Amino acid sequence: MQTSSDTGTIRLPIGSDVDLAWVRQQVRQVAAELGFGLVQQTKLVTAVSELARNTLIHGGGGQVEMTALYRGPARGLRLAFTDSGPGIRDIDQAMTDGYTTGSGLGMGLSGAKRLVQEFSIDSSPGQGTTITVAAWATGLPHPRAEAG
Amino acid sequence: MTEPRRGAHASRVPVPALGETLLITLQGELHDSMAEQLQQDITRRIAHSPVTGVVIDISGVDIVDSFLGRVLAEIASSARLMAARTVLAGMRPAVAITLVELGLTLPGLDTVLDVERALDRLGHGLSTDPPHPRRAHHADLL
Numbered sequence: 358m359q360t361s362s363d364t365g366t367i368r369l370p371i372g373s374d375v376d377l378a379w380v381r382q383q384v385r386q387v388a389a390e391l392g393f394g395l396v397q398q399t400k401l402v403t404a405v406s407e408l409a410r411n412t413l414i415h416g417g418g419g420q421v422e423m424t425a426l427y428r429g430p431a432r433g434l435r436l437a438f439t440d441s442g443p444g445i446r447d448i449d450q451a452m453t454d455g456y457t458t459g460s461g462l463g464m465g466l467s468g469a470k471r472l473v474q475e476f477s478i479d480s481s482p483g484q485g486t487t488i489t490v491a492a493w494a495t496g497l498p499h500p501r502a503e504a505g
Numbered sequence: 506m507t508e509p510r511r512g513a514h515a516s517r518v519p520v521p522a523l524g525e526t527l528l529i530t531l532q533g534e535l536h537d538s539m540a541e542q543l544q545q546d547i548t549r550r551i552a553h554s555p556v557t558g559v560v561i562d563i564s565g566v567d568i569v570d571s572f573l574g575r576v577l578a579e580i581a582s583s584a585r586l587m588a589a590r591t592v593l594a595g596m597r598p599a600v601a602i603t604l605v606e607l608g609l610t611l612p613g614l615d616t617v618l619d620v621e622r623a624l625d626r627l628g629h630g631l632s633t634d635p636p637h638p639r640r641a642h643h644a645d646l647l
């Protein structure tokens with residue numbers, strides 16, 4: 358897929374809960390500028406909050422790279438969360454609702470996946486973790502079952 | 506380390522009381538440490554003074570993730586153990602929609618549209634107050 362290269366990538370550190378707040382603010386601002394509606398912004402920022410907190414808590418800190426996406430008329434945002442922490446041994450298990458190795462609710466990974474349109478995990482034990490998500494500002498609604 | 510401090514400095518969320526009800530207002534960016542501090546502060550207040558109700562106004566909160574959701578649920582359950590009831594007021598529609606998709610149902614949390622209704626539910630008769638000036642409407646989002 359073509360991504361215009363002139364937009365560049367914004368890199369933000371994730372090393373404290375103050376950083377988490379800053380990352381949420383930056384993502385909301387960029388998403389709003391790209392034309393995400395209020396509900397879409399809220400979903401994306403919530404997913405970002407979950408993933409950035411995982412980078413901090415489970416990954417021991419890291420960073421997020423944020424890239425604006427332009428495909429024809431579509432506007433989107435890609436975010437890659439990277440840490441060099443312990444990695445995830447069993448990704449399917451980690452993606453299960455309610456599974457946690459810590460004191461959280463175990464809803465972060467699985468929930469974040471439901472809140473964005475694209476989601477991928479690259480992780481193995483000892484190799485750190487990169488989780489990449491993308492969301493699109495919809496004029497074109499995300500496909501979903503019609504009610505009634 | 507050399508990174509400049511950004512955003513507002515972490516501070517404590519105040520826990521004012523209205524009679525036997527604690528009335529807490531959450532607003533904007535809440536750092537994790539502030540949320541955890543608040544949880545402690547509320548629990549202490551209930552343990553040390555006659556508190557029968559806790560109202561948490563989240564109308565100024567623009568996201569609730571699983572961390573804040575867990576903190577709110579834990580506040581409510583520890584309050585319940587000390588015979589105080591917790592009511593969450595004013596969740597924004599976009600936040601409610603997102604919470605459902607995230608998979609958080611916040612069981613055991615009583616939610617109402619606004620603080621006035623929260624106080625009503627806890628048995629404060631403040632119905633002579635002027636009506637709430639602005640209420641988010643689901644239709645606004647469509």
Ligand SMILES: Nc1ncnc2c1ncn2[C@@H]1O[C@H](COP(=O)(O)OP(=O)(O)O)[C@@H](O)[C@H]1O
Pocket residue numbers: 407411412415416440442443444445451452456457458459460461462463464465466467486
């Ligand atoms: N960046 C990461 N590095 C290592 N392990 C992770 C990372 N992100 C998630 N995990 C693992 O996946 C589990 C599930 O994550 P999540 O669904 O966010 O739940 P929680 O954070 O509440 O534990 C975590 O408990 C942890 O074991």
Ligand SMILES: [Mg+2]
Pocket residue numbers: 407410411461463464465466
């Ligand atoms: Mg998590």
